Structures are given as structure tokens and as C-alpha cells.
Amino acid sequence: MDSRDAPPSSASPEQAYLSVRRIKKKFGDLAVLNGVSLEAPEHEVVSLIGASGSGKSTLLRCINLLTIPDEGDVWIDGVRLPLSDPSRPPRRITDKKAVRLARARLAMVFQSFNLWAHRTILENVTEGPIHVLGVSAAEAREKATALLDRVGIADKRDFYPAQLSGGQQQRAAIARALAMEPKILLFDEPTSALDPELVGEVLKVMRDLADEGRTMIVVSHEMSFVRDVSNKVVFLHQGCIVEEGGPAEIFQSPKTEACRKFLSSVIQ
Amino acid sequence: MAIGQSYREIKIWLSDSACIGLSPVSPELFARSCPRFIDGFFISIELLVLASLFGFVIAIGLAVARTSNVGALSVPAFVYCYVFRGTPLLVQLWIFYFGFGSFGAEGLGPFWLVFRDGYWVGLVVLTINTSAYAAEIFRGGIVNVPHGQIEAALAIGMGWWTKLRRIMLPQALQISWPAYSNEIILLLKGSALVSTITVLDLMGQTRTVFSRSYNLEIFLYAILLYLVLSGSLTIILRILEARLRTPTQMSRQH
Ligand SMILES: Nc1ncnc2c1ncn2[C@@H]1O[C@H](COP(=O)(O)OP(=O)(O)OP(=O)(O)O)[C@@H](O)[C@H]1O
Ligand SMILES: [Mg+2]
Numbered sequence: 001m002d003s004r005d006a007p008p009s010s011a012s013p014e015q016a017y018l019s020v021r022r023i024k025k026k027f028g029d030l031a032v033l034n035g036v037s038l039e040a041p042e043h044e045v046v047s048l049i050g051a052s053g054s055g056k057s058t059l060l061r062c063i064n065l066l067t068i069p070d071e072g073d074v075w076i077d078g079v080r081l082p083l084s085d086p087s088r089p090p091r092r093i094t095d096k097k098a099v100r101l102a103r104a105r106l107a108m109v110f111q112s113f114n115l116w117a118h119r120t121i122l123e124n125v126t127e128g129p130i131h132v133l134g135v136s137a138a139e140a141r142e143k144a145t146a147l148l149d150r151v152g153i154a155d156k157r158d159f160y161p162a163q164l165s166g167g168q169q170q171r172a173a174i175a176r177a178l179a180m181e182p183k184i185l186l187f188d189e190p191t192s193a194l195d196p197e198l199v200g201e202v203l204k205v206m207r208d209l210a211d212e213g214r215t216m217i218v219v220s221h222e223m224s225f226v227r228d229v230s231n232k233v234v235f236l237h238q239g240c241i242v243e244e245g246g247p248a249e250i251f252q253s254p255k256t257e258a259c260r261k262f263l264s265s266v267i268q
Numbered sequence: 269m270a271i272g273q274s275y276r277e278i279k280i281w282l283s284d285s286a287c288i289g290l291s292p293v294s295p296e297l298f299a300r301s302c303p304r305f306i307d308g309f310f311i312s313i314e315l316l317v318l319a320s321l322f323g324f325v326i327a328i329g330l331a332v333a334r335t336s337n338v339g340a341l342s343v344p345a346f347v348y349c350y351v352f353r354g355t356p357l358l359v360q361l362w363i364f365y366f367g368f369g370s371f372g373a374e375g376l377g378p379f380w381l382v383f384r385d386g387y388w389v390g391l392v393v394l395t396i397n398t399s400a401y402a403a404e405i406f407r408g409g410i411v412n413v414p415h416g417q418i419e420a421a422l423a424i425g426m427g428w429w430t431k432l433r434r435i436m437l438p439q440a441l442q443i444s445w446p447a448y449s450n451e452i453i454l455l456l457k458g459s460a461l462v463s464t465i466t467v468l469d470l471m472g473q474t475r476t477v478f479s480r481s482y483n484l485e486i487f488l489y490a491i492l493l494y495l496v497l498s499g500s501l502t503i504i505l506r507i508l509e510a511r512l513r514t515p516t517q518m519s520r521q522h
Contacts (some may be wrong), residue, residue, distance in 0.1 A: 064423055096427065104425030114416035118438050118514050128424040131434055160514045173420075180424060 016041045017215060018106075018184055023062050023072035025055075025239075032058045034239040035072065040184060043213040047226040047247075050236035051262055056219040059236065060188050063217070064106045065099055068092065076102050077183070104132050107177030111189040113169040115161035121148065121172045122157040125179045133180065140179070147175040151205050167198030174205055185209065187218040223267050227251050235259045279310055298489050301477045308473030309493055311387070315459050315469060316501075318391055320452055323398035330403035331440070332432065335410045345403070352400035357458050360397060365389045365465040390462035390469075398455045405447045409440030442512050449505035453498055460494075470494065 016039040025033040032055045040046050048056045061067040063074055071086040081102055082095035093099050115124050125144035129135040135143075148154045151171040153164070161169055170190055177185060187206065191199040203225050210216060210229040220226055226233060226247065233250040235243040237258045243250060254260045287294075287302035294302065333345035352360065365386060373380040382388045413436050421431040441448075463472035474490040 066419055066423060100425045100427055102425075103423055106423075108420075108423040110416060110420065110423075112416050114414075114420035116417050116420065116435055116439075117414070118442060127434065128426075131430050132425045160516075162514070162516045176424075 107182035319394035327402035331406035409444030
């Protein structure tokens, strides 16, 4: 048996639901992640901050294997996502079914919404439950309607994505993610593509999710939001985690020069 | 058999009614050869409908194979498209009919049933030809599905087939439908070439009638009938296009 299939020995006291171990990723010659480890304990919000190009999106995408890490592994609920031996590149997924199941439990919300343009808002939300989870159409519709109501766009259910504002589209994308009843929500700068006046409505939905105890990993440049909702803040710099801790710790007394500089550049 | 029988009866009935209905306005020359024209008209429609339906299915498969990163799929599909798009339809028809056909029953075995009959050769070649063109069109549609939407499909846990069927192909069809409509109109016009391998389609019948009367007026009727065909085809394709299209920002309603 592959020794890497044993649960990580250095697990945190309260066994984290998701744990990322020494992830490395290069694009060509550019080393984007240089051995990043991260833990997302249940019911906690972990925020990733850092300058543009520091590898935040890449790290998030390595978690659901939209990007395959060159080295390192992702553990979900004590099970390692099946990737081939890193010593024999290129690395690939060795068990597609297992990865599909894992992805269904990790919902991702993208910066550019990525709603399916040919389906109505309701269909966007029911698509995953019906065609991935195998839920009945009636049940999926009922649940989707409730979720759309919850994010405040129930009246838009029969519209197509292009007919909605950015803020409405992102809320629909969040409803689509929630419909999968995911264990973890991954957010990649969900408000960066929005006009300033639309940011609030999306952050409000995310705040509610944090309050209800969802496990979330959030990449965001909205520092006041990060400070308010995070249990832990992780600062990425040139593909390494150079600082992590509670929001008060990071925001009030950053230890590294890089983090100080970054914070002063984003908080005027 | 029963279906073939009633289809034949319907054709005869339609042909009779059309010729009788048109008789008050038919010039004498047309009236005399009306059943022939209508017969040919039906053959052209049959070839068009069957070739475009079979061609559509094959083209989707080819387009998916073309965009696959498995070389064993993409390379043969590429070669198929390259060969059948890169050679004239007329040459393809003649090679299949006169070339392969010359091997006869001994050389071709059961395939002889297809190769001895210009109609079936015409149908096969038109299907192959349009599938090669349409595959290229659909491939363009597939690669133009926004990448983010494909990632969203993967991220939600869709497998290859679900992602293709639910997300990629519907949008690829939307994107490529105008170009595909154009290809079908070209197929209609190209189908006239089957008249060179003895098929009595609209063009074939026109040539037969012409060879008896040597009256150029005959071609005028052929042109009118082709225009009726391409006109109705355009309307049908437009209706399908409108059904495929989803509302865009233009029709945003708040
Ligand atoms: N698919 C890719 N191919 C090549 N280079 C890539 C790819 N994806 C990301 N990169 C590069 O990796 C680096 C880190 O990118 P990443 O998107 O992770 O940064 P980020 O921290 O999310 O930045 P931002 O705040 O701008 O979103 C960048 O220099 C980027 O150009
Ligand atoms: Mg990013």
C-alpha cells in the first residue's frame, strides 16, 4: 500500500475536514506554489489574501483539482484525492470517479460567475442535483426555488444569466453551489468582477453562510469582510504562506514586511 | 414494407394534387412533364433530409473526436474531414459509383446492394460529404464554449459525458447553427450532382425532360423548384435557430 494513503500524521488536533499538504505547482518555469499546506476545520472560514499573482487562485483550484498540483496532496475527510506518483510527471488523476465525488462535495464560486448561459437561473441550480447527484427533477426544483428565494432572486428563476446583473448572477452561482449541499464552499474573488454598488448584496449572502457555520475557503480583496467573517487568515506571498493567524493578529500586528506592505496597499 | 407502401402512395397523391392544382397556371411545357418534376423534387428532398440527418449525427461524433486530446480519436477524425472537405463532391460521387461500383457483385459482396444503385451511392456520399463539413463547423462551436462554463461543470462533479451532453453540445449547436444552416443549403445545391450518377432527382429529371424537348424553358422550372426548396429550408432552419437561441443581454428585462 502506498504510504501516502495513510492519514496525514501531523493532523491538527480537531481533524480538519479538508487538508492540503505541501502543494507545489509550476507553470513552465514559473513556480506558483512552493509547498503550501492548509487546513480547513469544519464550520470555520479560512481566508486567503495576498498580492495579485501570489498563487491564491491556483491554490484554490488545486483543492478541487481543476489544476493538478505537481507535488503534494489534498485530503478530504481523511481520504487522499487520487493523484499519480509525483516522481513520475506529468501528474494525473488516477480515479476519475473518486474525484467527481469529491468535487461534488466541494462547491466552487468563481470570480466570473460561470453560469451556464443556455440554461435559465432555475435550471442552473437544478443541473447539478439532477445530473450529478441523481435527485428527482421535482425535488431539485423545489429546493432550487427555496435557495433562489434565500439569495433574494426568486423572481429571476426563469430568466437567463445574461438577463441578470452581475450581483444577481453571482448570487445565482452561490445558489447553484449550495444546491449540491457541499461540505465546503470555495470562493475565488466572488466580488471582484462586480460594480462597487453590487458587492454588498453578494457579501451579505456570504456573511449569512459564514454565520450559519459553513466551512468556507475564501479568496477576497474585501478586507473588512475578511476581517469580520474569518476564523483564520492566510497570507500568501510568492507561492508560500508567510503568515497565518486570527484576523485580529494578521490585521493589527503583521509580522512580516511583505504582509505589512500588502495590507497597507489594500487598506487606505 | 407497409410504411414504404403508404409513403409511395402519399407521394403519388401529392404529385397528382400538385400537378392538378398547378394546371390552371402551368405553361404547356411544364404541364406535360409535371409528374416528372415532382418526382425529382421528392427525390431531392429525400436525399437532403436523410443525408442531413445522418450527416448531423456523424458530424457531432466527428467534432467531439476532433476536439478530443486522445490522438487515436482526433487524428482519424481530422483525416476524414480533411479528405472529404478537400476533394470535390463530383469526384467523390464518381469514385464511389463508377470506381467502387466497377468491382461488381463478386468484388463487393453485400455492399454491391448499395454500390449498384446511384440513389444509395448518392445518399452515402452526400452524407459523408456534409458530415465532414458540419464536423468542422461543430468543432468551431465546441471550442468556442466559454472555458469558465466548462470549469463550472467540472467543479460541480460532472463527468466527461454529462459535461458534453448538458453543457458543451447545446452551446456548441447554438454557436454554430448559422454556419450549419448555410452548409445545409450548400448540401441542397450540391445534391444536384447526383444526377451525374443516374439519379433522377430534380436535376436528373430536368435533364431528361430537356434532352427530349431541347427547350431551355425547362431549366426555368427547375430553378423555380430549387428556389421553393431552398426557401422552405431556410425558413425551417431559421425557426430551429430561434428555438435554440437563448435570450441575451439585448432582451434584458427587469
Ligand atoms: N494556467 C496557467 N498557465 C500559466 N500560468 C498561470 C496559469 N494560471 C496561473 N498562472 C500564473 O500563476 C501565477 C499565480 O496565479 P494566480 O491566479 O494563482 O494568482 P492570484 O493570487 O489568484 O492572483 P489574482 O489576485 O490576480 O487573482 C500568475 O503569475 C499567473 O500568471
Ligand atoms: Mg486569482
